[in-house]
Amino acid sequence: MNITLIGAGGVATSLGLGIIAAGHSVIQVYSRTAESAKRLAEQLSCKWTDSISDIDLSADICIISVKDDAIATLSEQLSKRAQTNGTLFVHTAGSIPMDVLNLPRRGVFYPMQTFSRQRTVDFHSVPVFIEANSETDHVVIENFAKSLSNSVHTLSSEDRKWLHVAAVFCCNFANHCSALASTLLSRHGIPFDTMLPLIDETTRKLHTLSPVDAQTGPAARWDKKVMSAHEEMLADDADLQRIYRIMSESIHNITQKK
Amino acid sequence: MNITLIGAGGVATSLGLGIIAAGHSVIQVYSRTAESAKRLAEQLSCKWTDSISDIDLSADICIISVKDDAIATLSEQLSKRAQTNGTLFVHTAGSIPMDVLNLPRRGVFYPMQTFSRQRTVDFHSVPVFIEANSETDHVVIENFAKSLSNSVHTLSSEDRKWLHVAAVFCCNFANHCSALASTLLSRHGIPFDTMLPLIDETTRKLHTLSPVDAQTGPAARWDKKVMSAHEEMLADDADLQRIYRIMSESIHNITQKK
Numbered sequence: 481m482n483i484t485l486i487g488a489g490g491v492a493t494s495l496g497l498g499i500i501a502a503g504h505s506v507i508q509v510y511s512r513t514a515e516s517a518k519r520l521a522e523q524l525s526c527k528w529t530d531s532i533s534d535i536d537l538s539a540d541i542c543i544i545s546v547k548d549d550a551i552a553t554l555s556e557q558l559s560k561r562a563q564t565n566g567t568l569f570v571h572t573a574g575s576i577p578m579d580v581l582n583l584p585r586r587g588v589f590y591p592m593q594t595f596s597r598q599r600t601v602d603f604h605s606v607p608v609f610i611e612a613n614s615e616t617d618h619v620v621i622e623n624f625a626k627s628l629s630n631s632v633h634t635l636s637s638e639d640r641k642w643l644h645v646a647a648v649f650c651c652n653f654a655n656h657c658s659a660l661a662s663t664l665l666s667r668h669g670i671p672f673d674t675m676l677p678l679i680d681e682t683t684r685k686l687h688t689l690s691p692v693d694a695q696t697g698p699a700a701r702w703d704k705k706v707m708s709a710h711e712e713m714l715a716d717d718a719d720l721q722r723i724y725r726i727m728s729e730s731i732h733n734i735t736q737k738k
Numbered sequence: 739m740n741i742t743l744i745g746a747g748g749v750a751t752s753l754g755l756g757i758i759a760a761g762h763s764v765i766q767v768y769s770r771t772a773e774s775a776k777r778l779a780e781q782l783s784c785k786w787t788d789s790i791s792d793i794d795l796s797a798d799i800c801i802i803s804v805k806d807d808a809i810a811t812l813s814e815q816l817s818k819r820a821q822t823n824g825t826l827f828v829h830t831a832g833s834i835p836m837d838v839l840n841l842p843r844r845g846v847f848y849p850m851q852t853f854s855r856q857r858t859v860d861f862h863s864v865p866v867f868i869e870a871n872s873e874t875d876h877v878v879i880e881n882f883a884k885s886l887s888n889s890v891h892t893l894s895s896e897d898r899k900w901l902h903v904a905a906v907f908c909c910n911f912a913n914h915c916s917a918l919a920s921t922l923l924s925r926h927g928i929p930f931d932t933m934l935p936l937i938d939e940t941t942r943k944l945h946t947l948s949p950v951d952a953q954t955g956p957a958a959r960w961d962k963k964v965m966s967a968h969e970e971m972l973a974d975d976a977d978l979q980r981i982y983r984i985m986s987e988s989i990h991n992i993t994q995k996k
Contacts, residue, residue: 547961548961594939595954599947642926642928644968649918652953652957652989656949658944659949665904675908678852679912683937683940686934690917693854696852705807710833722984
């Protein structure tokens with residue numbers, strides 16, 4: 481299949497590499513800035529543009545992978561040409577409903593993963609959640625998704641919203657817990673790397689135990705002595721102390737319901 | 739070496755198996771309840787007792803691996819016999835100072851890992867933080883620790899406190915983020931397993947990027963539209979909404995300082 485990539489950030493980069501690895505062609509990359517359009521186009525050996533009116537709509541699928549806020553405006557700007565060309569568009573955002581695309585043929589291709597430009601993600605293992613506004617295009621998007629990933633699911637815009645907020649907890653907030661730990665450790669000259677075996681095992685456990693069953697630590701035991709000592713240690717940092725207290729209380733609430 | 743294990747919980751179980759795997763002997767297991775003493779003793783093929791006065795103090799090291807709160811009392815109860823026998827004691831707690839052991843020969847052997855009874859942990863990769871109240875016993879504990887783990891570090895009680903609070907963030911709080919996600923998903927009939935590739939990659943990233951550099955998501959981009967939509971979705975659950983807001987603000991604070 482011939483694909484046009486609209487966007488050149490973390491998602492677009494990993495996706496572009498996945499598309500090529502699956503044997504498809506990226507025919508063009510668009511980005512607001514020539515610099516990033518060019519950078520990704522070089523990586524994918526294809527054409528690029530920074531002008532919306534030059535976006536190549538002859539592709540089998542045009543993938544819109546820009547900031548959530550920019551999707552609606554962009555779709556508005558493409559609307560007229562899209563109608564003439566009969567192009568199929570999908571966006572890649574977790575929390576944006578399909579119908580924000582004001583385009584006759586529309587769908588969603590949401591790869592649920594954390595993409596950083598510094599890392600290449602193996603697309604085969606990325607769960608992809610798809611949706612389309614017609615049966616025919618659902619098949620087109622599903623076949624395309626299945627050629628890239630071993631884990632393709634059809635999900636409505638409504639359910640995808642919940643999936644996305646859950647992903648924010650599992651990924652963004654869990655990562656932030658490590659970021660907070662790293663600030664504490666660096667103040668005491670302890671390298672963050674010492675935490676990696678613990679973090680690895682915390683994650684491995686989730687493959688065999690539910691997160692509620694896997695819970696350990698002072699809050700799960702409701703060990704008030706340790707918890708007050710910790711809160712006192714964090715007294716100089718209101719942010720950390722507040723998070724410590726609220727997370728501990730929330731662990732206690734869930735552990736008790738078990 | 740001959741080891742007496744005082745305690746039969748998650749840490750004592752994984753540690754007992756690690757001790758045997760390293761070629762040492764566990765000569766006895768003590769637990770407050772006969773049932774759990776017996777259970778672990780059977781696993782380790784050794785004697786057991788549920789009576790403090792029968793604890794075998796002839797061991798090269800007696801390892802106290804009981805609830806944090808119980809360490810001081812237990813050490814008090816063993817104090818007299820320990821003086822006569824000249825036994826070396828260590829405890830395994832992250833947040834308890836060495837000197838809570840009111841015993842002439844004392845130290846710490848803190849394996850920083852999340853131990854659940856349902857899972858056997860490979861002890862070789864568990865970072866162990868040690869301390870002793872004499873040079874001689876430091877060598878004894880260090881040699882013992884190095885026979886079990888590839889990652890042995892000497893750390894004072896003061897620094898260990900900080901290590902432990904950091905571990906609570908990286909492990910207990912990060913796991914709780916998954917627990918919160920799992921409650922959201924189950925309400926919408928989406929299996930938690932769909933999150934595993936995302937959680938795995940979130941962890942893998944930390945082996946090559948600092949947690950601050952690895953941060954992604956709406957709060958890192960400070961995408962207010964997505965964040966308000968998420969907060970609104972969580973309006974029925976004060977706990978989740980509060981955590982969503984506080985974690986997002988905290989991510990923003992750290993991302994801005996970058």
